[in-house]
Amino acid sequence: MGGSNVIFDPLHNSCCxxxxxxxxxxxxxxxxxxxxxxxxxxxxxxxxxPVYKSHVEHF
Structure with missing residues (x-):
């Protein structure tokens, strides 16, 4: 598989x-x-x- 094209929006990683x-x-x-x-x-x-892009890709 190729690279990930995940777009990280700041609101996706915000806390409540x-x-x-x-x-x-x-x-x-x-x-x-x-x-x-x-x-x-x-x-x-x-x-x-912190949510690291490498962790998301590994998951």
Whole structure:
């Protein structure tokens, strides 16, 4: 197989931001956000880790 033609958009690798003061629309989901703060999924969604092109290609 040849090289990869994957285009990396900065938004694809951004983390979630659950701060209501930055996005007032999030106030509609306050009960869901409270639940997410209590479970490990919050770390997976908000933790910023580098994604290397070589890892994506290997995957």
């Amino acid at each position: 931001d659950f701060k209501v003061d930055k996005n007032s629309e999030l106030s509609k989901f306050s009960s869901i956000l409270e639940c997410m703060r209590r479970i490990p999924i919050k770390k997976a969604l908000t933790d910023q880790r």
